[in-house]
């Protein structure tokens with residue numbers, strides 16, 4: 001059976017090639033940039049006043065001058081003014097161009113103004129203070145947003161400031177989330193004693209929303225012919241199918257056979273891990289299928305450990321930085337498979353991130369995940385894990 005590492009690598013080797021599209025700045029939130037964005041001007045584009053107050057020549061101050069006659073006001077949004085007379089000043093507003101002939105700003109809080117005269121009331125003035133000099137942040141032509149950037153609030157502000165009314169981004173894939181199983185009824189239905197309401201596809205839809213993907217929801221009963229017919233249609237209409245259930249050893253677990261009949265090439269079925277052992281992964285020409293095990297905790301784990309990283313990579317995003325936490329208490333797990341232990345993370349005053357084990361009662365105990373915010377990946381070759389040891393964690397709340 002495949003290791004977690006091998007299975008993950010196989011998914012990443014078969015990432016989708018998604019085309020680009022152009023969207024308006026207003027619609028670009030959360031999308032992945034595919035053309036880099038450059039500075040069209042210096043940042044800031046002029047010597048910018050950083051405090052409301054007066055602007056003086058530092059040489060006058062150095063020569064002992066403390067009283068300055070106010071000869072005008074430089075507002076933000078006005079062309080640059082000039083101060084030509086010694087021992088005078090201009091009032092200046094935050095965001096204004098620094099007038100020609102001055103080099104130092106003194107805040108209103110540090111001057112007394114009366115009868116058109118500003119008198120400095122503090123002793124400590126530095127040349128160039130309260131200025132944001134041109135090009136100190138970025139230079140015209142600098143790359144501001146590289147390809148692969150996820151466009152969040154800061155990125156959109158930068159794009160707006162350089163005049164990008166439109167941005168080239170990765171086209172979002174069409175994703176269908178498909179629950180399978182005769183025991184499953186819809187959320188609004190009253191289940192009979194042998195039925196349960198379906199929940200996995202709602203979890204998956206929420207998880208995919210974190211990548212900006214709006215997936216559609218479907219349900220298919222445990223009938224091989226119907227499954228084949230519905231999956232053929234869904235495959236033709238979507239880039240990615242994410243199934244839940246029907247991939248294990250049961251007599252109604254038709255998913256692997258039906259996918260083979262439909263020409264989806266299997267890359268793996270089953271991983272040395274718990275939960276989520278029966279995960280199925282395959283591709284057809286520019287189509288991807290994940291068959292997630294139906295037990296809800298398995299579905300969540302497989303979504304965060306394989307499916308979301310796969311979709312991130314397909315969108316052109318860099319992978320998330322690896323995150324670690326320290327076990328808050330000893331943990332034991334006997335079988336020689338990688339164990340994904342549900343944990344609650346806490347941030348300690350000394351800077352440590354602690355992982356508090358929440359083993360729960362197995363891969364069907366999804367109520368247990370309400371208290372968890374990550375899975376800790378405990379290595380396959382060991383069965384005892386000590387308090388204080390650090391291991392990788394996969395967060396489920398992003």
Ligand SMILES: Nc1nc2c(c(=O)[nH]1)N[C@H]1C(S)=C(S)[C@@H](COP(=O)(O)OP(=O)(O)OC[C@H]3O[C@@H](n4cnc5c(N)ncnc54)[C@H](O)[C@@H]3O)O[C@H]1N2
Pocket residue numbers: 179180181183184196197198199200201244245246247248249250253275276277278292293294295296298363364
């Ligand atoms: N003989 C064996 N039996 C099982 C094995 C095995 O290796 N040999 N593997 C077990 C493991 S591990 C898992 S995980 C499950 C996987 O089962 P399937 O993927 O075939 O899923 P189902 O049989 O359809 O359902 C399993 C379980 O999950 C519930 N379920 C399914 N879909 C949903 C949904 N959308 N929302 C909520 N709950 C769902 C379903 O009712 C079942 O209780 O197989 C073990 N068996």
Ligand code: MOO
Pocket residue numbers: 273274275276277278293295297298363364
């Ligand atoms: O892998 Mo299964 O996920 O233990 O129930």
Ligand SMILES: [Mg+2]
Pocket residue numbers: 245246247248249250252253
């Ligand atoms: Mg089954």
